[in-house]
Amino acid sequence: xxxxxxxxxxxxxxxxxxxIDRRWVRKIGGGELxxxxxxxxxxxxxxxxxxxxxxxxxxxxxxxxAGRLPSLGIxxxxxxxxxxxxxxxxxxxxxxxxxxxxQQFGVNLNxxxxxxxxxxxxxxxxxxxxxxxxxxxxxxxxRVSLAGQVAxxxxxxxxxxxxxxxxxxxxxxxRTLADAVSQRFQRAITDDGGSAAQVRLTETEAVNRxxxxxxxxxxxxxxxxxxxxxxxxxxxGSLSSRVTLPGFPGPTPSGLPSELLQRRPDILAAERMLAAxxxxxxxxxxxxFPSLSLTASGGTSTESIRDVLKSDFGIWSIGGxxxxxxxxxxxxxxxxxxxxxxxxxxxxxxxxxxxNAFGEVEQALVAETYLVQRVRVxxxxxxxxxxxxxxxxxxxxxxxxxxxxLIEATERDVDSASQYVALQRLRLENRxxxxxxxxxxxxxSK
Numbered sequence: 055x056x057x058x059x060x061x062x063x064x065x066x067x068x069x070x071x072x073x074i075d076r077r078w079v080r081k082i083g084g085g086e087l088x089x090x091x092x093x094x095x096x097x098x099x100x101x102x103x104x105x106x107x108x109x110x111x112x113x114x115x116x117x118x119x120a121g122r123l124p125s126l127g128i129x130x131x132x133x134x135x136x137x138x139x140x141x142x143x144x145x146x147x148x149x150x151x152x153x154x155x156x157q158q159f160g161v162n163l164n165x166x167x168x169x170x171x172x173x174x175x176x177x178x179x180x181x182x183x184x185x186x187x188x189x190x191x192x193x194x195x196x197r198v199s200l201a202g203q204v205a206x207x208x209x210x211x212x213x214x215x216x217x218x219x220x221x222x223x224x225x226x227x228x229r230t231l232a233d234a235v236s237q238r239f240q241r242a243i244t245d246d247g248g249s250a251a252q253v254r255l256t257e258t259e260a261v262n263r264x265x266x267x268x269x270x271x272x273x274x275x276x277x278x279x280x281x282x283x284x285x286x287x288x289x290x291g292s293l294s295s296r297v298t299l300p301g302f303p304g305p306t307p308s309g310l311p312s313e314l315l316q317r318r319p320d321i322l323a324a325e326r327m328l329a330a331x332x333x334x335x336x337x338x339x340x341x342x343f344p345s346l347s348l349t350a351s352g353g354t355s356t357e358s359i360r361d362v363l364k365s366d367f368g369i370w371s372i373g374g375x376x377x378x379x380x381x382x383x384x385x386x387x388x389x390x391x392x393x394x395x396x397x398x399x400x401x402x403x404x405x406x407x408x409x410n411a412f413g414e415v416e417q418a419l420v421a422e423t424y425l426v427q428r429v430r431v432x433x434x435x436x437x438x439x440x441x442x443x444x445x446x447x448x449x450x451x452x453x454x455x456x457x458x459x460l461i462e463a464t465e466r467d468v469d470s471a472s473q474y475v476a477l478q479r480l481r482l483e484n485r486x487x488x489x490x491x492x493x494x495x496x497x498x499s500k
Contacts, residue, residue, distance in 0.1 A: 114182055181331075189323075192319070192323050204281070216298050224263045299478050321407050325404060344379075348373070436474040447460060
């Protein structure tokens with residue numbers, strides 16, 4: 055591979071032989087996510103289109119192989135002719151122009167075969183087969199990608215549900231605070247005459263939190279419809295799911311680079327396209343060689359349709375043809391150059407695919423390292439913010455705290471919890487990306 059030779063171990067991780075969990079979907083989302091992925095693999099229109107492309111490529115490969123076999127056909131013909139003899143010295147009986155009416159009937163069996171002496175037709179067939187295999191790997195790649203998309207949409211739905219719950223909690227807390235400040239103001243318990251402003255501040259905070267709840271609810275509806283589209287369903291938003299973010303699965307899996315090359319369907323598809331290009335180059339070069347074809351026919355020919363199947367009226371012919379291209383105006387050499395350029399292109403695309411695969415694995419491994427730290431810090435911050443909010447509420451109730459501190463502490467409590475949930479989803483999504491990068495796939499259970 056030149057510049058993309060496989061390293062001995064991953065630069066971003068020392069793990070090298072843990073292997074890939076091929077049941078990663080269930081490990082992340084359990085039976086619910088597995089069921090959704092199965093539904094998507096059955097009903098998603100993009101995947102059905104990919105399956106149709108596989109069938110078409112297989113049919114094209116079969117057609118390409120037909121040229122190596124003899125062709126055989128049967129047919130029949132009938133003809134009735136009238137011929138006038140203008141200027142003939144003897145007239146027709148009874149006067150007029152002399153003429154003759156004839157008829158001919160026959161059946162025939164025709165065979166033709168172009169001998170693939172140099173293997174040109176074989177090379178074309180092999181190219182078509184390799185192309186069909188590439189389409190099959192493209193289909194497998196589409197399955198893997200769809201499983202990843204469904205998993206990410208499901209995780210996004212889990213986060214959206216938790217964000218909505220946090221927003222609802224914030225609305226309740228802000229209304230409770232606004233009621234408490236309003237009651238204190240009504241009892242004329244003031245802090246230097248500023249209670250009226252405090253009431254307005256807490257009411258403003260409550261209104262803002264209602265707006266945030268509406269935003270979170272809208273985001274959840276959007277994610278829900280996106281998931282329904284992936285499942286091949288009408289995006290009505292009727293999918294029932296109260297899913298929350300699952301716990302994080304086990305340690306980071308990784309595999310040897312050689313295993314990666316053997317597992318990822320996009321790399322296998324690129325390799326098959328390279329193989330097809332190589333066979334097309336050979337086919338183009340063999341166009342310079344002579345072609346040899348054989349033909350044969352047999353049948354009957356008679357003036358009476360009643361005798362059309364009698365062997366007494368049998369006819370036959372056998373022939374052969376040898377054709378050697380001499381001058382084609384540069385067509386053959388041009389075709390060779392086209393296929394050679396296409397082969398160089400597929401080599402570069404294969405190298406790019408392999409390099410991108412290594413990059414995706416390394417990026418996911420690096421992201422995992424930093425996401426672990428970010429999630430840990432976000433959790434600590436959320437816990438501290440929750441404690442600060444609780445202390446602010448107690449101090450305000452005891453009359454020793456001010457309302458601005460309580461508002462700020464409550465806001466940080468909710469925002470820190472929201473950030474922690476978002477980072478949890480990012481870490482889970484990164485695990486999905488790592489499975490896809492390493493070639494981890496999903497197969498619907500039987």
